[in-house]
Amino acid sequence: MTDETVTTDEPVSTESEITPEIDPDPASNSDSNPGSESRTTDRDGTTESGGFDTTESTVGEPIIEARDINVWYDDVQALTDITMDVPEHGVTAMIGPSGCGKSTFLRCINRMNDLIDAARVEGELSLAGKNVYDPDVDPVALRRRVGMVFQKPNPFPKSIYDNVAYGLKIQNIDGDHDEIVENALRKAALFEEVSDRLDESGLELSGGQQQRLCIARAIAPDPEVLLMDEPASALDPVATSQIEDLIDSLAEEYTVVIVTHNMQQAARISDKTAVFLTGGELVEFDDTQKIFENPDNQRVEDYITGKFG
Numbered sequence: 001m002t003d004e005t006v007t008t009d010e011p012v013s014t015e016s017e018i019t020p021e022i023d024p025d026p027a028s029n030s031d032s033n034p035g036s037e038s039r040t041t042d043r044d045g046t047t048e049s050g051g052f053d054t055t056e057s058t059v060g061e062p063i064i065e066a067r068d069i070n071v072w073y074d075d076v077q078a079l080t081d082i083t084m085d086v087p088e089h090g091v092t093a094m095i096g097p098s099g100c101g102k103s104t105f106l107r108c109i110n111r112m113n114d115l116i117d118a119a120r121v122e123g124e125l126s127l128a129g130k131n132v133y134d135p136d137v138d139p140v141a142l143r144r145r146v147g148m149v150f151q152k153p154n155p156f157p158k159s160i161y162d163n164v165a166y167g168l169k170i171q172n173i174d175g176d177h178d179e180i181v182e183n184a185l186r187k188a189a190l191f192e193e194v195s196d197r198l199d200e201s202g203l204e205l206s207g208g209q210q211q212r213l214c215i216a217r218a219i220a221p222d223p224e225v226l227l228m229d230e231p232a233s234a235l236d237p238v239a240t241s242q243i244e245d246l247i248d249s250l251a252e253e254y255t256v257v258i259v260t261h262n263m264q265q266a267a268r269i270s271d272k273t274a275v276f277l278t279g280g281e282l283v284e285f286d287d288t289q290k291i292f293e294n295p296d297n298q299r300v301e302d303y304i305t306g307k308f309g
């Protein structure tokens with residue numbers, strides 16, 4: 001089942017992680033949301049919004065549909081019957097105490113759990129209507145459609161340019177690579193800071209710049225979905241704020257699914273929030289404001305208000 005074994009807490013730098021875009025069946029999702037009624041959320045400021053992300057954003061119909069996902073690591077069950085729909089575009093946050101399965105669920109979306117020998121996944125998870133666990137799905141092709149950014153910035157020991165162009169080269173993506181690299185760096189809010197030193201090593205950048213470089217690397221091949229596993233947790237407050245702003249702008253074009261330990265961050269940047277609790281259970285999934293202001297589930301309220309976890 002695996003071509004490589006990875007630990008879950010260390011960032012990996014493999015081709016399979018560099019999850020650029022190539023759709024094996026472009027027709028399957030080029031109009032994955034035909035006639036969908038996009039929900040426009042009023043996000044016009046923080047004062048009236050109580051700190052919630054209320055800048056303009058369009059969240060669409062489901063692009064990721066998980067049905068009864070169960071995951072085990074050997075005999076230990078990490079996720080139990082997870083069923084949820086992640087809407088296209090916008091930011092969906094996954095929160096919950098340590099060990100409740102947030103990262104495991106994230107890795108179900110691009111089948112990164114395939115790379116963990118002990119992991120076994122059951123259930124169905126569709127991306128734009130196609131179950132990614134169908135036997136005819138190539139996980140590497142899937143990961144081209146689902147980019148991933150990890151907790152610790154993990155640029156390759158290559159130039160800034162080559163970091164961003166990496167996915168384009170290994171996947172033989174045609175086009176003007178100079179232009180694609182520049183656009184990706186611009187979208188990652190890094191171009192202005194590095195435009196005169198693209199041939200310098202990515203390792204020479206600051207932590208926040210390195211993380212934006214990793215984001216540029218993930219989006220250069222134009223994925224549909226961007227998975228982020230605590231992308232700002234290793235960064236200082238200024239760099240964190242830059243990443244949050246960046247996520248907000250990326251969500252206009254990509255479906256962003258983010259794991260965060262930081263509840264304020266989830267409240268600030270996400271449109272939808274999924275609360276996982278101990279036992280690998282998805283306890284509540286709803287609009288972020290509803291989760292934080294008036295959750296249905298008492299355990300979610302207790303968690304949000306800091307009574308446990």
Ligand SMILES: Nc1ncnc2c1ncn2[C@@H]1O[C@H](COP(=O)(O)OP(=O)(O)OP(=O)(O)O)[C@@H](O)[C@H]1O
Pocket residue numbers: 007008073078096097098099100101102103104105116118261
């Ligand atoms: N590679 C692995 N091998 C064995 N068990 C694992 C592995 N990765 C995760 N687990 C276990 O699965 C459960 C869920 O872990 P996971 O990392 O998904 O939780 P999490 O909510 O993301 O935690 P955290 O917030 O601490 O990152 C935990 O009990 C964890 O120990």
